Amino acid sequence: MSPHLFFASAPKHMGSLLAEELIRLGMSDATETRGGARFSGRLEDGYRACLWSRVANRILLPLGQSPAVGPDDLYAAAADIRWEDHLTPEHTFAVQFDGDLKGINHPHFAVLRVKDAIADHFMSRLGRRPSVDQDHPDLRIHVYAHQDSVGISLDLSGDSLHLRGYRDEGSAAPLKENLAAALLLRAGWPEIAAEGGALLDPMCGSGTLVIEGALIAADIAPGLLRERFGFHGWTQFDDTVWQRLLDEAHIRRDAGLKRLGALRGYDQNPNAIRASIHHLARAGLEGLAHFERRELSDCRPGRVEDEGLVIVNPPYGERLGEEDELPALYARLGSVLKDRFLGWRAAVFTGTPDLGKYMGLRAVRMHTLYNGPIECKLLHFQVEPQYFVTNQPRPLPPEARSPSADMLANRLKKNLKALRKWQRDEQIDCLRLYDADLPEYALAVDIYAGKQRWVQVQEYAAPASIDPKKARHRLREALGLIPEVLEVPGEQVYFKVRQPQKGSNQYERLDETGHFHEVAEGGHRFLVNFEDYLDTGLFLDHRDVRRLIGTLAPGKRFLNLFGYTGTATVYAARSGALSSTTVDMSNTYLDWAQSNLTLNGIDLEQHELVQADCLRWLDRTAGRRQYDLIFLDPPSFSTSKRMYGTLDIQRDHVSLIHSTLRLLEPDGVLIFSNNLRRFRIDLEGLAGLEVTDISAETLPRDFARNPRIHNCWKIRYPGA
Template identity: 70%
Template sequence: MSRYTFFATAPKHLGSLLAEELDRLGLTGAVEARGGARFTGTLEDGYRACLWSRVANRVLLQLAAFPAPGIEALYAGARAIPWEEHLALERTFAVRFDGSLAGVNNSQFPALRVKDAIADRFIEHCGRRPNVDPDHPDLLIHCYAYQDSAVIALDLSGGSLHRRGYREEGSAAPLKENLAAGILLRAGWPASAAEGGALLDPMCGSGTLVIEAALIAADIAPGLLHQDFGFLGWAGHQPAIWERLIDEAEIRRTAGLNRLPPLRGYDASPTAIRVAIACLERAGLAGRVHFERRELADCWPGREEDRGLVVVNPPYGERLGTDLDLPALYARLGSLLKERFVGWRAALLTGNPDLGKQMGLRAIRLHTLYNGPIECRLLHFEVDPRYFVSSRPRPLAPEQRSEGATSLANRLTKNLKALRKWLKTQDISCYRLYDADLPEYAVALDIYEGESRCVVVQEYAAPATIDPRDARRRLREAMSVIPEVLEVPETQVYLKVRERQRGERQYERLAATGRFHQVAEGGHRFLVNFEDYLDTGLFLDHRDTRRLIGQLAADKRFLNLFAYTGTATVYAARGGAAATTTVDLSRTYLDWARRNLDLNGIEGLGHELIHADCLDWLRLVEGRRRFDLIFLDPPTFSTSKRMDETLDIQRDHAALIRATVRLLEPDGTLIFSNNLRRFRMDAEDLSELEITDLSADTLPRDFARNPRIHNCWRIRH
């Protein structure tokens, strides 16, 4: 039986993994080589590599190796190959060249000369030559030259083997299938799957990692769906061998599907999930893997007893997301793992290893991989308290701090002294103490006096011109000074990163501690949460706006749109409103609003909470309901997954106000607010309405330093 030399190409830095895989396939003698792995064997061995390799890009069958000190030597060596034994005249061919050849600067020229050699050989021996098809040849020939030597080989795989056949060409997917398989093999998924371990990708995109994990766990040959293998156009192809291998693979697939462990993929994008489900169906795995639209904060193990691998390829600033968003994203991912996946392992691919440090987990090992041209690190974690690292900045001892830290301490003391009498007179227990008063310490600091004093520190994302190390040091100084000046334990100082938010991001859950604290404002009681969300549930800059609503509410039918946690409803109800209606798209915040109402003794059928898209609800009730007092506080921009349209408050505010005013009694009042700092009211377009700017009148004293944080208008017919 003839033996051949084969070369399997692999993505950069996966050559050793490919050699190990080929060895496991029974292709003995596989060794890593430049760009992949080399092995010798029968034609069946070459076919087996094409069918079963999860890592290889291509499998090449070597036809000849010869000295090639120049272009004519390359031509002569190529012409000496008996091409009439490999290619029928009615078939087409193409030549690809890689490497370098002495005296040649144009890489297309060696490919052209090899093509000429093949054509001349055919004309000499057959009287005519086969045609060239550069795009879809029946036989693809590879030529590689390096250090005055050349190798010419047949491409048995045809197209790249990473194209399994389940993903539509052109679909958005950041990972090629063989890179995804390489990640899973590096992460030890085959052994975990064999033991019944579960797998979860909480940011699955089009589902490539999860589908490749299913193919591995079910012992499904990745080449079963691959189309147009190169050997099908080769004159030396032996169909009987290939058919036997396919039959064997089908038997193994049928047996393997019956032992699939739990595999789940979640993503916040419904479009991504639709693509993932379509890929799953084309892979023949429909109903055997679970894909679902979920926010990151809603990801849990499928069953409490599940253990296994969390594998994720989050954005890292090259293709998706913005650099400003990413540190907080990685911190949320790390918190998720530490809170819910103890006992699991995790593997994370990132093109920015510094982002991995935000996770608060110490990697136990790493591998270097390339995602296309991007050099990446595959970080491996054991989700075990032994490896937990606090993402909270470590405090600095007094002798380690700069003079700026002293200035910050003095400013906090000064602000506290200036506000103390006013806070006592106004009976205010939740307030802003500091808002980037010193530009180098770019944080906002809010105090919440409840059962005990708690402090929320919001770090503004530093501009790109600031060295991240300087920004980190100043944050460490701030986090060292704040507990000392305010006499609070470090455990009661909560740090958040304040970023540019779009859509529902400002309301997105960051964690799931479920720890609520009770605070008071204006004689009312509210629940706040310092850990699970970017905002606490109580917008402090709306304090005077809420007070105004309470003053206007007596005997009024009150409507609260985009109601969030219902704090304005509490003011209206306790201000004597005849009835209240609270509308929000989030069940979470409506439940929170209900708890706030209960906390203040507000109950009964006259206080309804409605779960709905406010835009849809306005259209639904137009002409059917009227209100005397309406509070309209929409987000700046919304692209909620459950909304059929986007809301851009600068673009859409006139239409939104008109739609709301249609529910207003003739003598009613609409209070409209938003927090878009560059917002401009289009009074000319709304000339039929009486609009009064209340921004200055409703701006609390503790927010006076930054008045653009708050916009508010009274609108009447």
């Protein structure tokens, strides 16, 4: 018997991978072609492809190929096939049409012409015809038209092969099962698994990558869970051959499960973890992979000795909330990989490959794949030090600098000289030296001093009118001369980009180094971090606000709302506050605040740290506690999912102030501050209160060039 010709369809850019897979399955002549791969063989090979292909969408058995220039030719091509060899009048069938044909303006018209041809064929020969069942037919027929030619095939697969059977019917997921398998194959997971390597997905969603990884590692046929394929309703179906293939697959599964290695999936969403565990059980793999709710920052290997593959499909902007949060997410991912997965391989599937540069890792190769209609890249990484890259631009050497760089050097020297006496007299160790004084160099330069000196350079996001190449060149000039002028080693100069922030972005992690440095301010000691966040943990423009709090605090009960790293609390406590309460939603910042208090020798027994959403805490605490001095310094915007609603300080400041005042003693003082440049206080909404604008008197000298850097008011009850 001559071999049959088969066509296996696959998603875009997966044809070569599918051909490689079919060759491994024994179809040695498999070759990539438009839309998939072709191969020849016995019917058993068609069955085998349906059972074992991890990549294909469908396995088609061509019945005929004919020229066709219109609907009549399409009808003739379908009517010419011996349909009685494939189904009987008692069978049901369905037709799917893809492609383009002249005179066919809608696929439904093409489907009707083929149905008519099949029905007429049976009526003319047998006097009876099979029925159509679009949803659950015995046999599916596939028609494809291209370049005045039409091909008609039997669909041996039935439902698309990506439907393995372990995911709930109708459940949505960002990755189809065959795309997840393709990512794993491209990432080299079969070889890693064969060597006993581990697999980890730190943002596992519904668990598809981990489960497909388990099926690959345990040599489990992806179609083994399915009860039915398209060939089951075909009159030429050979059940003996099929049962032999199933028996072989079960033997391989039983053997493969015994050598299954460590597979783990993490996600911050508990619903995703529940779905993953459910799908794992439906796949017959209950207990053979580990799913756990974890934040990305808490991800780590299951065992210290594990090595293998980290594979991840990071969420898109709409899932995360805001697209401009994605750079911080990728930076966090890169940091976790570099800190905890040294020696592993990593693969990141992304629709925005430019975000990969935030990871601080150089990709060793890249594949293009499509997630539905979206062109995506699979970035491959070796997590080894030789592939680590810094996000900092390389400084230009002196000989490559333009004459305008001398202007920046002179301005830095001039500012240093002008501020030196004031700095010494006021015990200022951390200050802003330069704030976009020259329009050519849109930078902020801050000096932090303690036992050593560090410099933070922030680049303001350039307007669209500025040539990016020129801006980049000037930045590199600045980063080259700043260490020289300030006499600071280059490794103690840190660079960041300052952009308008949304939500809680300014508090998003950029890295995971955990490197803290001790600095001094007004006789107090604070820990700062130059790498992990956009801000360092010490707002320099609030220096005089902290001093004011220190002068008002002796003998007072102090409340610090949105307390951040507790620097204002340190001033109050060391100035003699009777007690203090510092409230913040972030445990990370409260731990930081506790370290600052301890560093300054403050007894924590009288100074409590409360992890809570400040808005909810105010509602819960009203009427139960009173304070003599309150510092209210909220973010301009907050959209955190952990918050009790959203916060827009321009919109909500009146209600927020009134809620806070419920905790203030009648003779107490509320210091209200924010950093929204265009903020306008609603005095009418605060009528009946004594509201004093102290923005100018709390503006430090080193920030005088930018008087809108912060807003500050002292608020009291009348007559207090």
